[in-house]
Amino acid sequence: MTELRVTADNETCVTSSLCVFRLPQVFDQDAEGRVVVLDPNPPAELRRDLLRARRGCPTRSIRVEGEGVPQEEPLG
Ligand code: SF4
Numbered sequence: 001m002t003e004l005r006v007t008a009d010n011e012t013c014v015t016s017s018l019c020v021f022r023l024p025q026v027f028d029q030d031a032e033g034r035v036v037v038l039d040p041n042p043p044a045e046l047r048r049d050l051l052r053a054r055r056g057c058p059t060r061s062i063r064v065e066g067e068g069v070p071q072e073e074p075l076g
Pocket of ligand 1: 008012013014015016017018019020034035056057058059060061062
């Protein structure tokens, strides 16, 4: 199984909670509501949900990397 790497930019996060709602085992929020990555190497079976979370982030603050993971589509 391909290893996934997840990072999130809490500088651009606008505390929408969407990623936390979708994947609470991977994302959480700090006291100010900004994203925190709980699991930077989540299991490969979460790949589809991770890509949905990435796509659903209004500020494109989530990055998912790994073999065969498609590039993020640009905003706009
Ligand atoms: S979906 Fe994006 S903006 Fe919303 S909490 Fe997650 S990282 Fe922040």
